[in-house]
Amino acid sequence: MTPSPEPFRISATDADLDDLRARLRRTRWPEAEPVDDWSQGIPLAYVQELCAHWADEYDWRRVEAELDGYEQVRIAVDGVGIHVLHARSPQTDALPIVMTHGWPGSIVEFLDVLGPLTDPAAHGGDPVDSFHVVCPTLPGYGWSDKPTTPGWGVERIADAWVDVMAAVGYERFGAQGGDWGSAVTTELGHRHGEHCIGIHLNMVSVGPGRGGTDELTAAEQAALDSLARYQEWQAGYSTQQATRPQTVGYGLVDSPAMQAAWIVEKFWDWSDHDGHPEDVFRRDRLLDNVMMYWLPAAGASSARLYWESFRRRRPRGTIDVPSGMSIFPKEIFRASRRWAERRFTDIRHWNELDRGGHFAAFERPDTFVDEVRTFFRHVR
Secondary structure (H helix, E strand, O other), X not given: OOOOOEEOOOOOXXXXXXXXXXXXXXXXXXOOOOOXXXXXXXXXXXXXXXXXXXXXXXXXXXXXXXXXXXXXXEEEEOOXXXXXXXXXXXXXXXXXXXXXXXXXXXXXXXXXXXXXXHOHHHHOOOHHHOEEEEEEOOOOOOOOOOOOOOOOOHHHHHHHHHHHHHHOXXXXXXXXXXXXXXXHHHHHHHXXXXXXXEEEEOOOOOOOOOOOOOOOOHHHXXXXXXXXXXXXXXXXXXXXXXXXXXXXXXXXXXXXXXXXXXXXXXXXXXXXXXXXXXXXXXXXXHXXXXXXXXXXXXXXXXXXXXXXXXXXXXOOOOEOOOEEEEEOOEOOOOOOHHHHOOOXXXXXXXXXXXXXXXXXXXXXXXXXXXXXXXHXXXXX
């Protein structure tokens, strides 16, 4: 039976917001790092500046009003309520698309692309490129429920997304994702080709495979070198969340400064900027995203997706639905097309961009919209 959507609004209480400000103002700070860069983590001075702005100037009610401009529902799938933002196009024949965020992202990543995707004509585009956009929040994240039993890895989430899309009226749809959203989107293409007409990824998690490092191109060697740097210097968060999500959760749920630092460090690490995350992201938008973790106390529950998914060896079948890939130069890992073709059998669009990083829709909204439109023209 198709689940029924229940209308929903995100609304923090005044007590929640007062508590946040009080916690920020009484943060117990560590000493400053003894280096003049980010090599030991996000610098004290920046976290203090960010948290002062959060406590004294940031306006959460602005975000609630923005989200209220879209239909929001919750849909119960296997006993877990999924928060869904549904942005309908004025074009009734628009293509439905489910767009999935990852960690440390949220539906906030997509807010600046919803207008151009749903109503291209109002943004200088062609109405034939219109989408009905569905943005579910991953289980354990934001205002989706926190699963109380194990088993909610990317495969089960992909299965749940089919039910979510049916609940909002779509039996056939496209899918898009990066980070964990890429994994979920890939599984949609693998497991549900009867529903998913095509997938677009801005993170392609395929490597050279057995014997594939014998004759590397310069770009492939650079990608492997970048991955090695990530594993040595940037992957500590992943190991912690994949092995002890509960332990790190105590700090993330109790301290807004910790939650902000844990997240914003990654926006520095993984984005294409000139030395500072605010070269690319507006400060308030960074905090909008952090609030999607802080208000619902999702520090531990969001981390559990690593525990769920990294502990299991997943079958690696081919992806036979039409696929499109947009490879951004500052992505954590940049697959080559020949590596991707070993798993994705019907690549219709492949583009290696000049600028941009891991948070494609957030960093480069215009480029992201162009890439999504270009791929889905092949499958409409």
